[in-house]
Amino acid sequence: MIGFRLSAQRPPDPRRVNDVVVQRFDHVYEVDPALMRDHFQQHDLPAWDTRRIVDSRWEHLAWMHAHWADSVVSGEELMSAEE
Structure with missing residues (x-):
């Protein structure tokens, strides 16, 4: 078990x-x-499961960027563009 x-x-x-x-x-x-x-x-939720979920989300985001994004814009870039 x-x-x-x-x-x-x-x-x-x-x-x-x-x-x-x-x-x-x-x-x-x-x-x-x-x-x-x-x-x-x-x-x-056990601590290891929270870490697993967060790691999976980062992996998914990286995959989406690699397959669909022409460019990746950071939050800092967006905030400076607003100003």
Whole structure:
């Protein structure tokens, strides 16, 4: 049987970013789970699963850029173009 102990993989306590956003890992923002409980059942995710999901998203984004983007514009470039 393959498994893990959730107690050994608890994510860090959330740090509040603003009224509706918390952050447990660097560069990973979440809607505050306390705000979501009335609308959706919340599940405990082990830390490794959160990291796996984030890594997969970066891989997907890189694939999309490689296959569909003529160029990639950073947020900083967009903000400076507005000014």
